[in-house]
Amino acid sequence: MSKLFFKGRIDARQNHVISGYNVKRDVKAGTEEAPINIVVPTEARKxxxxxxxxxxxxxxxxxxxxxxxxxxxxLDTLLSKPQTITYEKTPNRNEACICGSGKKYKKCCA
Incomplete structure (x- = not known):
């Protein structure tokens, strides 16, 4: 018999797979679907x-x-999200050097 043989009704198996918990749902905190809750002591702070x-x-x-x-x-976690860090690309060997000497990168700072 094949290793892929399934004992049972196919339609019941498919219904079970469909009704699973969706962990990859795109609900972000701070939207209308998931508002954040804040407690403050005074009206001025509100x-x-x-x-x-x-x-x-x-x-x-x-x-x-x-x-x-x-x-x-x-609120603090939503406002202090880390920003993506981008670095400058190092020049190729035959491009002008970034220090401004006018030489090729391979002869100057490489």
Whole structure:
């Protein structure tokens, strides 16, 4: 018998595969589907956060509660995303040197 033989009903197997949990869903925090929750102690701080949220087009639920400590962790993580670092390409051997000497790169700084 073949190694690829499947015992059971094919239609039941396909339904099981389709109904799995989708871990690669593209829902980002701070959108209408997944708003972030922020707790602030005063109305003045709420106004500051609202201005910051509107500037960066983030959807957030801001609650004012003086009894709880300020919780802006989700907002801080959205605002401090690491930027992609790009490096300058080193010149090829026969191109002009980057130091400005006028020589070829292979004869100057290589």
């Amino acid at each position: 106004a500051e956060i609202e201005a910051l949220v509107s500037e960066h087009t983030i959807v957030a639920h801001i609650a004012v509660d003086s009894e709880q400590p300020e919780n802006t962790v989700e």
